[in-house]
């Protein structure tokens with residue numbers, strides 16, 4: 001076989017292979033073209049070398065036979081597309097774990113408190129008030145000074161009140177929930193009488209008592225602060241005879257100690273602090 005004839009055969013084979021390759025842009029197709037054309041650089045690992053070798057082969061074939069379509073020499077470039085495309089799925093799969101990891105982290109931190117507070121209550125009337133599942137009373141002095149915030153929660157047979165207050169006169173002070181959600185200083189008379197939906201007498205030591213709103217006296221320290229931890233003898237946040245009724249409620253502190261039996265407020269004197277109960281559960 002003469003050199004010229006051999007080149008002609010190789011050129012024809014390369015043309016056929018490249019034409020086939022054009023219809024199959026996969027790297028496997030390009031590799032098949034290399035093998036069929038007998039290109040010496042075929043073992044080269046990188047596609048750049050392979051492209052270069054194929055281009056050389058195509059140019060030789062064109063020079064010898066003039067049968068090679070000009071644009072066929074460009075075809076090996078299409079073999080560069082599949083590698084780029086093959087890189088994209090890993091990128092997409094990399095983004096997926098990040099997205100799937102983040103929502104659970106948020107959900108885990110947010111869900112338990114809501115679930116825990118929502119679970120015991122199953123009646124539909126409370127479902128309406130779910131967005132703000134907290135009830136508080138920001139206590140203020142006669143001139144409007146902020147003394148601290150108390151938190152109210154449903155606790156067994158009554159309403160539990162807790163929090164830290166400051167700026168109060170040291171000593172023992174009557175402490176009640178009054179029936180109206182209004183705290184107009186300096187007398188706070190707008191808070192009305194004690195929360196007493198069942199019309200009982202005042203005080204735990206009163207045979208006819210107590211009021212739902214009766215609480216144990218606050219013992220304010222010499223530093224004028226007190227840690228409040230008290231529970232009403234009865235009452236609920238919602239439903240019949242509830243704290244969160246139409247006119248609301250207020251937490252009130254008196255100047256003197258409550259004797260737990262005298263009507264209507266245990267001889268506890270003036271109202272020196274008041275906080276409107278706000279929120280819902």
Ligand SMILES: [Cu+2]
Nearest residue numbers: 175176252265
């Ligand atoms: Cu009172």
